[in-house]
Amino acid sequence: MSTATTTTNAPPSGGADFRDVVTAHAPFRTGRLVLWLVVLLVAADFIWICAHNDGFDWPVVGQYFFNPTVISGLYVSLGLTVVGMILGIVMGLVIAIARLSQDRLASGFASLFIWFFRGTPLLVQLIFWYNLSTLFPRIGLSIPFGPTLIDWDTNSVITPMTAAIVGLALNEAAYMAEIIRAGLLSVDRGQAETAEAFGMTRARALWRIIIPQAMRSIVPPTGNQLISMIKATSLVSVIAMADLLYSVQSIYNSTFQIVPMLLVAVIWYLLITSVLNIGQSYLEAYYSRSERRGATAAHPAPAAAIEEASH
Amino acid sequence: MSANTLPEGTRPLVRARNVHKSFDQLEVLKGIDMDVMPGEVVVILGPSGSGKSTFLRCINHLESIQQGFIEVDGEQIGYKIRKDRLEKLSANGIAKQRRKIGMVFQQFNLYPHMTVLQNIIEAPIGIHGQSRKDATDNAMQLLERVGLSAKAGAYPRQLSGGQQQRVAIARALAIKPKLMLFDEPTSALDPELVGEVLATMRDLAKQGLTMIVVTHEIGFAKEAADRVVFMDGGHVVEMGKPEDVIGNPQHPRTQAFLSRFL
Numbered sequence: 001m002s003t004a005t006t007t008t009n010a011p012p013s014g015g016a017d018f019r020d021v022v023t024a025h026a027p028f029r030t031g032r033l034v035l036w037l038v039v040l041l042v043a044a045d046f047i048w049i050c051a052h053n054d055g056f057d058w059p060v061v062g063q064y065f066f067n068p069t070v071i072s073g074l075y076v077s078l079g080l081t082v083v084g085m086i087l088g089i090v091m092g093l094v095i096a097i098a099r100l101s102q103d104r105l106a107s108g109f110a111s112l113f114i115w116f117f118r119g120t121p122l123l124v125q126l127i128f129w130y131n132l133s134t135l136f137p138r139i140g141l142s143i144p145f146g147p148t149l150i151d152w153d154t155n156s157v158i159t160p161m162t163a164a165i166v167g168l169a170l171n172e173a174a175y176m177a178e179i180i181r182a183g184l185l186s187v188d189r190g191q192a193e194t195a196e197a198f199g200m201t202r203a204r205a206l207w208r209i210i211i212p213q214a215m216r217s218i219v220p221p222t223g224n225q226l227i228s229m230i231k232a233t234s235l236v237s238v239i240a241m242a243d244l245l246y247s248v249q250s251i252y253n254s255t256f257q258i259v260p261m262l263l264v265a266v267i268w269y270l271l272i273t274s275v276l277n278i279g280q281s282y283l284e285a286y287y288s289r290s291e292r293r294g295a296t297a298a299h300p301a302p303a304a305a306i307e308e309a310s311h
Numbered sequence: 312m313s314a315n316t317l318p319e320g321t322r323p324l325v326r327a328r329n330v331h332k333s334f335d336q337l338e339v340l341k342g343i344d345m346d347v348m349p350g351e352v353v354v355i356l357g358p359s360g361s362g363k364s365t366f367l368r369c370i371n372h373l374e375s376i377q378q379g380f381i382e383v384d385g386e387q388i389g390y391k392i393r394k395d396r397l398e399k400l401s402a403n404g405i406a407k408q409r410r411k412i413g414m415v416f417q418q419f420n421l422y423p424h425m426t427v428l429q430n431i432i433e434a435p436i437g438i439h440g441q442s443r444k445d446a447t448d449n450a451m452q453l454l455e456r457v458g459l460s461a462k463a464g465a466y467p468r469q470l471s472g473g474q475q476q477r478v479a480i481a482r483a484l485a486i487k488p489k490l491m492l493f494d495e496p497t498s499a500l501d502p503e504l505v506g507e508v509l510a511t512m513r514d515l516a517k518q519g520l521t522m523i524v525v526t527h528e529i530g531f532a533k534e535a536a537d538r539v540v541f542m543d544g545g546h547v548v549e550m551g552k553p554e555d556v557i558g559n560p561q562h563p564r565t566q567a568f569l570s571r572f573l
Contacts, residue, residue, distance in 0.1 A: 194420040197371055198434045198486065199410035201403050208437065212424045290424045290466045 060260035064251060065267070073247025074268055080233045080243065084168035085226055091169065092176025097206065099181055110177065117174035123235050126167040130239040132158050160241040168236070172229060179221045183214035215287040223280035227273050234265075244268060317348055324349045324384055324490055324521050325370060331378035332365055339365050341545035342379070347490075347523060352516045354524045354532040354553075357542035358568055363525045366542070367492050370523065371412045372405050384411060384489055410438060413483030417495040419475040421467040421482070427454070428463040431482045439486060446485070453481040457511050473504030477511055484515075491515070493524040529572045533557055541565045 050056060064070060099110035117125070132139075133154035140151020158166075187210050195205035237246035244265050252261040325347035332340040339362040347353050355363045368374045370381060372389040381388045386408055390397050400408070421430050431450040435441040441449075454460045457477040467475055476496055483491060493512065497505040509531050516522060516535040526532070532539050532553055539556040541549040541564075549556050549565045560566045 188420075190416065190418055190420040191422065193373060194414075194416065194422075196406070197373060197409060197412075197414040197416075199406045199408075199412075199438055200434070201406050204437060208433065209422055213422075290468060 055259055056263065057257060057260040060257050061263045061267070064248075064261060064264050067251070067264075069247045069251060070244070070264055070268075073242055073244040076242055076247075077230065077233045077244040078272070080164055080168060080236065080241075081226070081230050083165055084172055084233070085229055087165070087169035088172025088176050088225075088229075089180075089222070091173035092180050095173060095177035096180035096184060099177060100184060114174045114177055117171050118178075122167065122171045122232060123238065125171055126163065126235055126239055129158065129163040129167045130160065132163070160236070160239050163239055164233075164236040164241045168229065168232065171232075172225065175225055176222070179225065180214070180218055183216075183218035184210055186217045187213045212287075216284075216291075219280065219283050219287055223276065223283075226276055226280075230272055230276075231269060317350070321348060322385065323347055324351075325523070326382045327366075327370070327379070328381075329379040330366065330369060330376050330381060332362070332369060332374060332376050339545050340369070340376070343542075343545075343547055345540065345547065345550075347521060349489075349521055350519045351537045352520075352522045352524070352535055353538050353540060354526060354536040355540045355542055356526070356529070356532060356556075356568070357548075361542040362545040363542045364494055367494050367523060367525050370490075370492060371409050371414060383408070410486065411489045413486060413488030413491045415476070415479050415483050415491070415493045415496045417498050419467070419472070419479045419499070421475055421479055423467050426464050426466055427459070427470070427478050430467070430478060431485045434482070434486050450481070450485055453484050454478075456484075456514070457481045458507075471504060472500045473507045476500065476508045480508075480511055480515075489521060491520055491522045493522065493526065495525055495527070497526065497528060529557060529569070541568070543568070 051058070095110045095113055098106040099114070101107050136154055138151045139154050139157060140148050142148035142151070184206075191209055191213065192205060195209045200209070233243050234245040236243050237249060240246070242250070248261040248265045252258045255261070323346040325345070327343055327345045330340050330343040331338065339360075341362075343362075343366055345353075345366075355367070357363045365374060369376050370383065370388065372381075375389060387397075388408055389400055389405055391400050391404065392398070421427075422433065425433065428447065428450055431453065432441075432443070432446040435446040435449065436443055451460065451463065454463055457480060459474060459477055459481070462470060462474065462478070467478070470478065480496075496512070497508050500508065505528070509528060512522070512524070512531065513535045524531070524536075536553045538550065539553045540547055541556055541560070541562070543564045549560060549562045556565065557569060560569055
């Protein structure tokens with residue numbers, strides 16, 4: 001019996017000893033090495049070509065990288081991103097909650113909002129807001145079909161700045177609403193039910209129980225949105241808002257150094273998005289802290305807790 | 312236990328009359344009548360689909376009923392009387408009514424993003440207006456009572472199922488409920504972890520807490536219940552002292568159900 005088992009388990013080479021996997025080697029793969037060499041060669045060649053192409057005009061890139069006009073454009077782009085994103089998230093949250101509500105009026109309004117602002121190009125929306133005065137020369141508050149309480153001249157309210165903020169924020173709100181709605185739906189139904197059973201109001205249950213859990217699935221796509229928002233701010237250059245792209249355009253319109261000036265903008269956009277990627281990974285780690293078994297954030301769990309968790 | 316020694320004419324804590332509940336075409340409760348006295352421990356037994364969990368969820372209005380009447384502590388659940396007419400309560404009105412009812416779920420439903428301690432003090436601080444210190448002191452006492460003082464800083468995911476359910480019981484007790492509802496509290500547990508949860512519940516029963524327990528644990532019903540209710544097909548089939556309903560069932564359906572556990 002025992003001889004039979006030994007024979008079946010023995011390696012085909014006939015070696016009777018048991019070789020511990022600790023001694024195993026990774027096999028040498030010639031194919032991988034060749035592939036690496038080819039790719040590195042092509043990349044090096046490409047960099048060489050770019051560096052020696054006078055069209056890129058790298059000295060000009062360096063010369064204008066910290067140009068005051070470029071920097072002020074950068075601030076405008078960043079400012080628009082931050083304001084547009086904050087307004088977009090706040091409005092998106094409200095619209096997501098309205099969309100999920102039992103109330104037909106609220107969910108109907110939310111659906112209509114999302115349908116319209118997601119369904120039309122942002123560029124068109126921006127131009128539309130900028131030209132609002134041709135439709136409504138004056139805007140104000142009034143009783144429907146009744147007297148006007150207060151009003152302003154549209155052209156004094158809608159500057160390139162306000163048109164840009166309104167356009168970016170409303171468009172962002174429509175996308176954020178769908179992201180937040182998906183996040184809220186991803187939380188186990190039992191959690192809302194438990195909060196309800198404990199007598200929490202809907203608002204409190206959302207704020208304390210549902211939203212913190214939804215954040216884990218809301219943060220990654222929101223990071224995506226933030227990055228596309230930074231790039232979307234470049235669209236405001238069409239309504240004469242002096243953002244980063246508009247600034248480099250205004251410079252190359254007089255110097256005709258189109259490619260190097262665009263490179264200035266490209267490098268700045270890449271720098272910002274890289275920083276944001278790092279921030280996003282920290283946020284993701286924060287909202288998944290209760291997922292980790294080993295350590296707890298506030299109170300280090302006694303070793304026994306970890307041990308017992310295994311059953 | 313104290314239910315036996317209540318003075319004559321004590322008002323029941325829970326009164327249910329002719330309760331009907333349907334999900335679309337399917338009628339799951341077909342006229343339930345039940346009174347639960349203060350301090351009484353009522354165990355509801357019955358096969359799956361008998362409507363026992365649904366009835367429990369109707370008591371704190373997690374499910375609305377289509378016909379009948381449910382009252383807890385003198386208030387009709389989910390409704391109020393205004394100008395002599397019965398009117399549906401707003402969501403916040405219902406939330407207020409639920410604040411004296413504790414509930415323990417089959418799937419524990421601890422808040423996974425909060426530590427054990429935060430789970431327990433959430434409702435006392437946020438809803439019942441206790442100070443953080445009072446709520447924390449009380450929570451630590453409750454954790455001691457369920458034998459989990461060492462786990463106050465742990466997250467639910469780091470605990471076993473039995474430990475999670477004991478935390479869930481402590482969380483429900485933290486609001487000092489007049490009534491505790493247990494919805495199959497041991498059904499999601501591994502067999503070797505059932506005992507610790509039942510022991511905690513037996514303790515509570517001894518201390519005179521009013522409890523309605525939906526379960527499959529016949530042993531618990533025998534030992535801890537003042538009254539056993541057997542439900543089948545949306546009806547109460549049999550109701551009485553555990554030694555009668557479990558020891559000497561009269562109805563053939565009760566007999567058939569119990570024979571599977573012998």
